[in-house]
Amino acid sequence: MSAAIARLRTAAWLGWQVESNWADPFVFVVYSVSRPLAMAFILTGMYWAVRGTAVHEHAFLGFYVANAFHNFVTTVLVGMGWIVVEEREEYETLKYVYASPVGIFTYLLGRSSVKLALATISTLLTLAVGWFALGLRWDWSATRWAPLALALPLGLLACVFLGFLIAGWGLLLPRAAMAVNEGVALALYLLCGVIFPIDLLPRAIAVFSFALPFTYWYEALRRFLLGSGSSALLGAWSDATLLAALALSTLVFVLVSRWGYFALEREARRRGRLDQTTLF
């Protein structure tokens, strides 16, 4: 057990060095938060543009908050896919990681912990900027802490494990891995109803939304943090049903992703893709 923790800590330390040692700490912090903050500002710009003419402008707060938490998806989930691209294509070190005692699964887990920390900072900063600078505030008395405390880690768990699946996919598809990473980030932004209720999606696309834990996660975060969700479809569900859907879909994703990652890794090894460089 202590050996496993030591390996995890080593992977996290190495991950931190890889993530941050190209710049001094100040530049790195600015770089890390610039994209999430800019995204929050874009949404706020859109809101300001239609303020006074939009019919449902009160709904914006829920979208802003969900967008802040989407940092976990873009940083952790998609970031794990990027680890494979960086290690294999850019630094050409994936084969050494694979052969090292740490092992690639533990290495990915260690590096995901660094990304989790960075995403937490970005999310908190986005919420703080919204609260203090943009006037996007909510009534804390409407917050339901117990279900929120249940929902939050479930979504984070789904992020990490789906990240393994994306990383496994990246191992198998050397040339296409970058496109897969970008595509997954954008597809999840659209499918999970981060900045709009999924009710607006065409029925054929909404089917995919219901299969994703993040759809329930964003709705649960809005409902339990702000007091109300944004989807009329999910709004008809009780708190227990929503949490159960989130827990069940997360469990399925954890199991499928763990199994899927190892299956993809085996297949990548069989096809000789683990050290195949195609981009640089």
Added chain:
Amino acid sequence: MSAGLMMGEPGAPALAPRPLRTFRDELALNLRAVYARLYVRIVGSLREPVWIVSDAIFPNLGMCAFVLLYRALGAPREYEALAVIGGILSTYWINVLWGMGAQLYWEKQQGQLQLYFVAPCSRMSILTGMALGGVLMTTLRSLAGIAIGFLVFRIQLAPFHPGTLLVVFVVTMLALYALGMTFSSLFLLYGREAWHVSNALQEPVYFISGLYFPIRTLGPLAAVAAGLVPLTLGVDALRQVLLGEGARGFLPVAAETAILAGFAAAFLVLARVALTHLEALSKREGRLTQRWQ
């Protein structure tokens, strides 16, 4: 060579004078270089189906989300058209960043940057070919965004003059890709930083360009934004041509076009100066062919 005599020694035959290349030869050489780089960009792009799909589809997923945000807020319909135009133009910005700015970084990583520097043509002609190919391929890919805008979101355009649209579009592209050329020269010097700078210039530039909302929403900050990135004025001018009053324009189209032309000229000069300076600096510091920085 005569036996025992070296070139230049007394008694040795005189060196034949090296024929000078005329202006016409130089022009022909550089035009061939432009064509060659354009060809590589187009054929290379077409040989990579994954990139065709990713470049054509992915930027539009974000655009769809922004259109649906306006719909969720119950905003007037013209805002959806505004976001669609912004989404389509975001594909050009992505191409400027990754296909122009970071291109020499990719070449460095692939170990072929030095080939550009030993070639007899001007580096600017290589960058011009890259830019022309980039505009062409991105325009083809932006058809997907146009199709989504018209067929899925049913956006409505105001009556417009195609000639005006063409002029504004060409000037916008000139300014954007001239900026891309400047970026690429800057990135000669850098390694991983180039990657991170490109990454960091995506969403922040979307914001200060007002890609998804009228830039005048930002009030006084709009003028600052317009002075920083040509995309701001380009998006605003194109929206005004296509949407008329619904675009909620920042400056008159003629003024924005003139400023964009100024940007284009300034960035072209800057790119040339920066390329020469940074090439020398990279060589001096031994970074020109350095990988894994």
